[in-house]
Amino acid sequence: MLMNMQNDYNRFRQIIKGKIKQNLRKYISNGEMIGRKGKDLISIPLPQIDLPRFRYGDNGQGGVGQGDGEPGDPLTQGEGEEGAGQAGNLPGQHIREVELTLEELAEILGEELELPNIEPRGKKQIVSEKDRYTGIRRVGPESLRHHKRTFKEALKRQLISGQFNIEKPKIIPIRDDYRYRSWKTISHPESNAVIIYMMDVSGSMWDEQKEIVRLETFWIDTWLHYQYKGIVTRYIIHDAQAQEVDRETFFTVRENGGTVISTAYELCSKIIDKDYSPEEWNIYAFHFSDGDNWSRDDNQYCVEILESQILPRVNMFGYGQVESTYGSGEFYDYLEDYFGEHDKVILSHIPDKDAIYDSIKDFLGKGK
Amino acid sequence: MKYSDLIIRKIQEAKQKQITIKQKDKFSVLQHQEDDLLFQVKFKDIDKYGIVVDYISIQKLSPILDVDEINRRLEQQADAIQKRITYLLEDFKLIEIDRMSKRAQLRSYPPYKKENSKYFYEIVLDEGVKIHFQRYQYSMDEKRYEKITSQLTLEIFARLIDDLVEIIQ
Numbered sequence: 001m002l003m004n005m006q007n008d009y010n011r012f013r014q015i016i017k018g019k020i021k022q023n024l025r026k027y028i029s030n031g032e033m034i035g036r037k038g039k040d041l042i043s044i045p046l047p048q049i050d051l052p053r054f055r056y057g058d059n060g061q062g063g064v065g066q067g068d069g070e071p072g073d074p075l076t077q078g079e080g081e082e083g084a085g086q087a088g089n090l091p092g093q094h095i096r097e098v099e100l101t102l103e104e105l106a107e108i109l110g111e112e113l114e115l116p117n118i119e120p121r122g123k124k125q126i127v128s129e130k131d132r133y134t135g136i137r138r139v140g141p142e143s144l145r146h147h148k149r150t151f152k153e154a155l156k157r158q159l160i161s162g163q164f165n166i167e168k169p170k171i172i173p174i175r176d177d178y179r180y181r182s183w184k185t186i187s188h189p190e191s192n193a194v195i196i197y198m199m200d201v202s203g204s205m206w207d208e209q210k211e212i213v214r215l216e217t218f219w220i221d222t223w224l225h226y227q228y229k230g231i232v233t234r235y236i237i238h239d240a241q242a243q244e245v246d247r248e249t250f251f252t253v254r255e256n257g258g259t260v261i262s263t264a265y266e267l268c269s270k271i272i273d274k275d276y277s278p279e280e281w282n283i284y285a286f287h288f289s290d291g292d293n294w295s296r297d298d299n300q301y302c303v304e305i306l307e308s309q310i311l312p313r314v315n316m317f318g319y320g321q322v323e324s325t326y327g328s329g330e331f332y333d334y335l336e337d338y339f340g341e342h343d344k345v346i347l348s349h350i351p352d353k354d355a356i357y358d359s360i361k362d363f364l365g366k367g368k
Numbered sequence: 369m370k371y372s373d374l375i376i377r378k379i380q381e382a383k384q385k386q387i388t389i390k391q392k393d394k395f396s397v398l399q400h401q402e403d404d405l406l407f408q409v410k411f412k413d414i415d416k417y418g419i420v421v422d423y424i425s426i427q428k429l430s431p432i433l434d435v436d437e438i439n440r441r442l443e444q445q446a447d448a449i450q451k452r453i454t455y456l457l458e459d460f461k462l463i464e465i466d467r468m469s470k471r472a473q474l475r476s477y478p479p480y481k482k483e484n485s486k487y488f489y490e491i492v493l494d495e496g497v498k499i500h501f502q503r504y505q506y507s508m509d510e511k512r513y514e515k516i517t518s519q520l521t522l523e524i525f526a527r528l529i530d531d532l533v534e535i536i537q
Contacts, residue, residue, distance in 0.1 A: 203464035203473070240466045258466025258473070294466065326479055327486055327506030327513060349511065 016098050017108055024112045028219060028360065029353040043097045106226030109219065113360060116367030118227045118282075118315075131183045140180025149179040193228035193282040193315075195221070196271060198264040200289035202239040203256035209322040212350055213288040214251050216320060219360050220286065228282065234271055238264035240294070244271070258294045261287075261331065262301045269309040278313040285310060286318040286363070288350075291329025299334045306335075311344050318363045323351040371533045372526035375400065375407055379414050395422055404429050405533065418521045426532050428497040435470070441496035442472045448535045449474055449491055455524060456489060470495045484508045489518070499536050501528070 020027065100108075109115065136149055154173035158164035164171075199205075199213055225231050235250035236242055239257030242264040268285055276283055293299050311317060321332040332347060339345035348362040349355065378400050398409045406429055410422040432438050446462045453460055458476030465472040472493040479488035486506040493499055503518040520528065 203462070239464075240468045256462065256465055258464045258469060258471060260466075260468075294469065294471070325477070326475060326488055326504075327508070328511050330512065333512070351508075 013104075016100070017104070020100070020105075020108050021112050024108065025354075025357045028357045029215065043099050102222055103226055106222045109223055109360075110226070113357075113365065115223065115361070115364050118224075118367050130186050132186050133181045133183045135182040135184055136179050137182040138176075138179065140182060144181040146179045146181050150177050153177040153179060191228055191282055192230050192232070192280060193224065193284065194232040194234065194276050195224055195284045195286065196234045196236065196268050197250065198236040198238065198242075198268060198285070198287040199250060200239070200259055200261065200264075200287075201237045201253050201255045202259040202292075204259065204290050204292050204324045204326070205322075206325065209290060209324060210251065212322050212353055212356065213320070215353065216288070216350065216356050216359060217286070219356070220318075220363060223360075223364050224284065236264050236267050236271075238267075242267040259289070259292055260295075260298055261289060261293050262298050262305060265302055265305040265310060269305060272310070272313055283314040284316050284318070285314050286320065288320045288322060289329070289331060290324040291321045291331035292324065292326075293329060293331050299331060302331075303334065303338045306339070306345075311339075311342070314344060316344055316346060316363075316366075318346045318348065320348045320350050320359060320363070323349075370526070370530055371402065371405070371407075372529035374402060375409060375529055376414075376419075376522060376526060379409060379411060379419070383414055401429075405536075407529075412517055414522075416522070418519060419525050420517045420519050421525065422502070422515065422517050424501040424529065424532065426499050426529075426536055428536050430497070432496045438470045438496040439467050442467075442470065442493055445493050445496065445499070445535050446472045446474055452531050452535070453491075453528065455527065456518075458489060460489070460491065479506070487516070497536065499532050501532065 110117075133144075136146060150173050151171055154171045154177040155164065157174075157177060158171060197217055199210070201210075221233065233247070235245050235247055237245050237250060237253055237255075238259075238261065239255045240260045240263065241257070244267065245253065264287065272278070272283060293302070306317065319332070319335055321328055328349065328351070332349065335345065335347055339347075346363050346366065348359040350359045375398070379398050382396060382398055395410050395412050398407070398411070400407045406427045408423075408425040408427075412420040412422065414420070432441060442465060446465065450460050450462065456476065458478075458480060460474045461477035463473045463475050474491045474493075476489040479486040481487075484507065486508070487503065488506075489501065489503050491499060491501050501518075503516050505514050505516045506512070507514070
C-alpha cells in the first residue's frame, strides 16, 4: 500500500491549526510568538501534541493465575500509599514549536474571530505582472530543459518508429525531442493599501502600554497583509510633536513630553496628501494613546482634522485607547461623542493585554 | 510669618466671618496676594485639626521670559517636588514635561487603588512660575477621572504650602 505523506502532513497541519485556534486568545495576549517572527514564518510554541503510541502494561509482575478473590474484584494493580516524595530533578517536557506562515496565521485569526474579508473600496486597481512557468516549448536555454517531457517525447517517437525494444529498453532523446519550460506573463489586478500607525509616546505611555500597542498592531498587520498584497506601513509617533519613524523606533522610543494628539493627525494627513491618493489606495489609519490629551482645545482640533482631512480619505480610522497606570483619558469619550455612529470610525478600549482579542475584533470585524 | 500660617489664618477668618471671596459648589475659594505671590485655595471645610481642600494654586507674578530658563526651572522644580513632597503617603513622579507649552505634570506613584478606583495627587507646573495641586479619582467602571478633595492635617497642609512656595520661588 502506498503511504501518502501529503495526507499525513495536511492532517498534522490541521491538528496544529486546531490547537492554535483553541489557544488563540492566549497567543494574542502573549507577545512571545511575535519575538519568533521571521520574514514569512512564525514559530508558535505548542504545549503538547500527543502522537499516537503503544502503551505497555506492567510486564513481569505476574500473569494469569488463581487465588483469593470474589467475583467482581478488580484486576488492576493496587493503589500505592500516598506520601511526601522528593522533588524531581529531571528536566520538564520541552514545548514543541511549529512554524506557520503568516498567511496561515491570518486564516486562523479570521476563522476564530469570524472576521469578514475586506471589500476594497471601488478604487482604481493597480495591475502587477508576474512570470509563471506554465508552458512547454521546443526551443529554449538548456537550463530550462524539461527532462521528463523530453524523455516522454523520445519514448513516443521510438514507439511510433518501432525503435523501442521492450526487452532492452533504452531511450535516447534526439534534438527534436527536447522540450523546454516556457513562461507566461500573467497580469494580476491588485488593490494597494497603506496602514498608518500613530502612537502616543508621551511620558504617560509606559512600557506596558506600548507592549499592548505592539501586540495589537502585529495582529492588525497580519490580517491586513493577508487581505492585501503589496501593503505599505508607515509609523508616526507623537508627544507634543509628531514625527515619522521606522518600525523599530516606533516600538522602542521613549519620550517624556506632553501629549498633543493633533500633531499626529496633521502629519498623517500630510503623508496621505503627499504619497497616497485615495483614488488608488486603500488607506487605514490607527491611533493608540492613553487618551490624556494636554488640552480640551486640542481634542476639538483633532475632531476637526479627522472630519475634514482624514476620514474622507481613509477606509477606516481606528482609535485604541490603552489604560495607563492612572487610568484612561477623556479622548475616547470625545471621539465617541462626535463619531460614535460614523461609518469609518472604530473606537476600542484596551485596558490590558487580555482585551486585545476583543479589540482586534472591534477593529477588523466590520470588513472595512 | 510663614506663608502657610498666613494662608491658614486667612482661611479660618473667612470661615468664621463667613466671608468668602467666591462661593462655588459648596466650596470656598480663597484668593490672596502676598508679596509677589498669588495664592488660590479652594476648600470645603477647615477646623483646628485639618482642612478639606480641593486645589491649591500658587503663582509667582513676575514671569520668566527666557524659554531655556523656563525649561531649566521646570526640571528643577519637578526634581524638588519628587525629593521634598514625600509626606502625603504617595511619592511624586514626573510623568510629562512639555517644553513647547512649558508645562510639567507630576503624579503620585503608584496611585492608590481601592475597590474599583485609583486615587492620585497631581501637580502641574506652568511656565516655571505657577504650581497647581489637585487630587483625582479614576473610576475603572466608568472609565473617567474626577477631581476630588484632599483631607490634610493642618500641619501637613502648612508644610505643603511652604514647600510649594519654596519650589516656585
